[in-house]
Amino acid sequence: RPRAHAEPAAPGRLPPLPERAAQRLERLQAALxxxxxxxxxxWEVRKAEYGSLFWPRDCSPAYGELDREGIGRLLCAASLGPEDSFVDVGSxxxxxxxxAAVLTSxxxxxxVELSPSRHxxxxxxxxxLCEAGAMDSAECGRVRLVQGDCxxxxxxxxxxxxxxLLTMKRSHKSMRHLRDALRDRPLATHRPRVIWSVAHNLPHCRGLRYRQRFEVEGFYRPPQRGPRSVGAGGHTKNFVVHEYTLEAT
Known part of the structure; x- marks a missing residue:
């Protein structure tokens, strides 16, 4: 079994959103x-899509949402620009x-989302959002949503x-398949790729380097209906994001 990367003793803290980004996110949050x-x-939808009550193997049985301000702070701190592209695996x-489309350029x-109904x-x-004018034409043009498995x-x-950004257990398994494809595709900027893993430390592999981790406020698990009341009650907690780089070979 591959050993996990060693991690720092304490997670770092992300800077607050710039004022303009915070105001833009507030307007977006109001429209969502x-x-x-x-x-x-x-639960009937889950069973119809996956052939079982819960998710496919290695998936969480409950849906949760990461705090949008927390992830916005992560993206803004990384200074993503026009030469970059962002992928949420398990979106x-x-x-x-x-x-990402609204707060960065x-x-x-x-x-990428496995569930057809969620997609x-x-x-x-x-x-x-685009029809209501909550996103401008440039922001709308940046969004690409794909239904499928990585x-x-x-x-x-x-x-x-x-x-x-890897947000689910299954996305980590899929990433093992995905990273082989990424290694063969060096970026035009000749920089390593950045991989953020939510809550899970990734196993060692060739070209993967641990950089740092951040504690982010706000993982919300809403109440969900089902014969076993999976995720009932709704609650919020903090989560840790592990940051890695992946070198192309």
Missing amino acids: PLSHGAWDEP GLGKLVIV VRTAWG QKAVRGVDR ADSLPEELLGASHF
């Missing part, structure tokens, strides 16, 4: 309830993809992205 609605995913309803903000809701949500074939442009 109308564009995406309340979270409601019956759910696509809200973090939208945050990335060339493209990608979301469809994410696409509708982006369309509503272990499968993905668009070549996505594989050329510079920054990846």
